[in-house]
Structures are given as structure tokens and as C-alpha cells.
Amino acid sequence: MINISSIKMHMYCPMKLYLKTHVDISQNNEYQLYNEIKNLKIDIQDLLQKNMRKLKKSMDLNEIETALSQNIAAYTENNIDTIKNLKLDITQEQIGEITDETYFNIKILSLKAKKAMRILDKNGMEIVEMFFPNCMYSYLMKDKQLDLVGICDKIEIIDGKYYPISFKSSKPPLKGIWDSDAIELAANAILIEEEFDTEVFVGFVKYSKIDDKRPVIMDMNLRKGLFSVLNEVKEIIINKKIPKVKINEKKCRNCEYYAICTKD
Numbered sequence: 001m002i003n004i005s006s007i008k009m010h011m012y013c014p015m016k017l018y019l020k021t022h023v024d025i026s027q028n029n030e031y032q033l034y035n036e037i038k039n040l041k042i043d044i045q046d047l048l049q050k051n052m053r054k055l056k057k058s059m060d061l062n063e064i065e066t067a068l069s070q071n072i073a074a075y076t077e078n079n080i081d082t083i084k085n086l087k088l089d090i091t092q093e094q095i096g097e098i099t100d101e102t103y104f105n106i107k108i109l110s111l112k113a114k115k116a117m118r119i120l121d122k123n124g125m126e127i128v129e130m131f132f133p134n135c136m137y138s139y140l141m142k143d144k145q146l147d148l149v150g151i152c153d154k155i156e157i158i159d160g161k162y163y164p165i166s167f168k169s170s171k172p173p174l175k176g177i178w179d180s181d182a183i184e185l186a187a188n189a190i191l192i193e194e195e196f197d198t199e200v201f202v203g204f205v206k207y208s209k210i211d212d213k214r215p216v217i218m219d220m221n222l223r224k225g226l227f228s229v230l231n232e233v234k235e236i237i238i239n240k241k242i243p244k245v246k247i248n249e250k251k252c253r254n255c256e257y258y259a260i261c262t263k264d
Contacts, residue, residue, distance in 0.1 A: 001142065002233055004150030004187045007226075010233045011180030012251070014243035018236050019257045030256075033088040037098065038153065038167060040079045041208065042137050044102055047072050048109060049132040055124025057117040065110045072102060097169070101208055108211060133158050141191035148230070152188040162196055164188040164203040165213070172207035177214050179225075181205045186226040189218045 009017045051068045059067065076098065083090050109131065116127045135156045142149045154165040166185050172178075182205075189200040206213040216222070235241040245261050252258050 001147050001149040002230065002237065004148070004184060004191075006233050006237060007187055007229055008180065008184050010229060010236070011183055013246075013248075013255070014232065014236060015245050015261055016255060016257055017233065018240075018243055019260060021237050022240055023260075032086070033083070033090060036079075036083050036086070036088060037090070037094065037169070039138070040076065040083075040098065041101075041167065042154070043079070044072055044076065044105075045132075046137075047075060048106070049128060052109075052113060052124045052128045052131065055113055055117065057121065057123050059114075061110055061114055064114055065106060068106050068110055068113075072106075076102065097209075101211075105211055141188075141195045143191055143194045145194075146190070146230070147234075148187065148191065150187060150191055152192065155192060162192050162198055162200055164192055164200065166203070166205050168205055168207050169209065170207070171209060172205075172212065172214070177205045177216060182216050182222055183226050183229055185216050186218060186222050187230075190223070190226070 006017060006021075009020065047070075048068055051070050051072075054067055054070075055064055080090065080095055080098075112131065113124065113127070116130060117123065120127060133156045135154055136152075137154050139152050139155055140149070141152065152164050153167045156163040156165060164185055166181060166188070168181060170178075185203045185205060189203050192198065192200050200218055202218060203216050204213045205216060232243075236243060247261070252261065255261075
């Protein structure tokens with residue numbers, strides 16, 4: 001089956017997908033590190049949701065921030081130690097980004113929670129679903145007809161409708177979302193439709209660096225784009241078709257296959 005991660009890699013660079021699939025036989029820890037960091041961020045969201053249930057409308061802003069922060073710093077530190085023990089090369093910059101992002105999210109959530117409790121005259125337990133709808137994390141799905149498999153970062157369920165959400169740590173565009181993120185989200189939407197016998201009309205990409213959740217309409221053009229990319233991925237993985245190399249200095253310099261692609 002074709003994994004959504006292969007679609008994602010193809011959107012970044014078709015040649016990288018080819019080399020990763022047919023040439024590279026060494027163990028690559030980059031993907032494992034990415035998943036460990038992503039899972040840590042998901043766990044932090046779960047802790048925030050748990051802590052919000054303890055909020056009281058009588059609390060001031062500082063008390064709310066303290067309550068929301070409970071156990072998060074220690075949990076983050078323990079998980080970073082675990083990542084290091086797995087011999088994954090997490091950098092101080094990545095650790096700093098996780099810490100700064102968590103701090104920023106707590107600040108914003110505190111302000112929103114304070115305002116909601118004041119306006120609605122309710123405690124945290126009664127407003128938590130406003131900020132954390134019913135959802136499923138890291139949900140594995142398959143579509144045998146499309147020969148497609150993937151894990152959706154998060155699926156929110158609101159009034160019986162399903163909304164796929166992808167978490168991205170990359171810098172977002174000024175407006176909208178990157179094409180690669182839209183295609184990946186469309187793949188998740190199609191898997192959700194098959195898994196739950198429903199229709200998905202919209203999904204979201206959450207750019208964690210700025211805590212911004214941007215909508216993506218699952219229209220016909222986006223779905224056609226997905227099927228086109230899926231066919232290209234199958235050609236590379238199954239038929240071993242060698243794609244054309246498109247050198248992009250900004251991307252290529254950071255790629256482990258740079259020396260291969262630029263070799264005369």
C-alpha cells in the first residue's frame with residue numbers, strides 16, 4: 001500500500017522519494033524524531049485539556065496560567081530525555097521551539113479561557129469542549145481500493161461531522177497553506193470517508209509555530225490533484241520510474257541526498 005508519508009515526500013521532492021525507496025538502505029532517524037516530537041506536542045495538548053477542567057471562574061489570569069501549566073514542564077523534560085536516550089539527534093533549537101511554542105499556547109489559552117468563563121459564567125469543566133472538541137489522535141486508516149494507508153494527526157468530531165487536522169512545525173505561507181499540506185490533508189479526508197462512511201467537506205492545517213489553524217476546502221480540484229500525485233507516487237515506488245531532478249538550492253542543501261543529485 002502507498003503510505004501518505006510517501007505522498008508527502010513526493011510533494012517535497014520526487015527524487016528524494018525515489019532514492020529513499022530504491023537506493024537508501026541505511027537507517028534514517030529523521031522520521032522517527034519527527035514522530036516523537038509530534039507525539040510529544042499531542043500529549044501536551046491532552047495535558048492542557050485535562051488541566052482546563054480544573055479551572056474556576058473565580059481565578060485570575062496568573063492562577064489560570066499556573067493551573068494550565070501543571071505537570072507540563074516536567075512531562076516535556078522527561079520526554080526529551082527519552083528522545084535523547086533513543087539516540088535521536090534532537091537539537092537545542094528544536095527543544096527551544098517546543099518550549100517556546102508551549103509557553104505561547106498556554107498564554108493564549110489562558111486569555112481565551114478567562115474570557116469564556118467570564119462571559120458564560122461557567123467553570124473550566126463546562127467550557128472545555130469549546131477548545132477541545134471530541135477527537136481521535138494518530139488514527140490509522142486504510143483504503144484497499146485506492147491502495148492507500150496513513151495516519152491522521154487528529155480527527156475532530158463535531159455534530160457528527162469529521163474534520164481531519166494536520167499539525168505542521170514548518171513556517172506557514174503568509175496566506176492559505178502550502179500545496180503539499182493540502183494534498184496530504186486531502187488524502188486523510190478520503191481515508192476518513194472510507195473508514196467512517198461519511199463525507200468530508202473541510203479540513204484544517206495547524207501551523208504550530210504561530211498557533212494558527214487554517215481551513216482547507218475538499219473541493220473537486222484538490223481531490224483531482226491528490227489522485228494525480230498518487231499516480232506519480234505509484235510510478236516511482238512500484239514501477240521504479242526515475243523522476244526528473246529539479247534543483248532548488250534552498251531545499252536541496254538540507255537534503256541527505258544532495259551529493260547524489262548534484263553529482264556529474
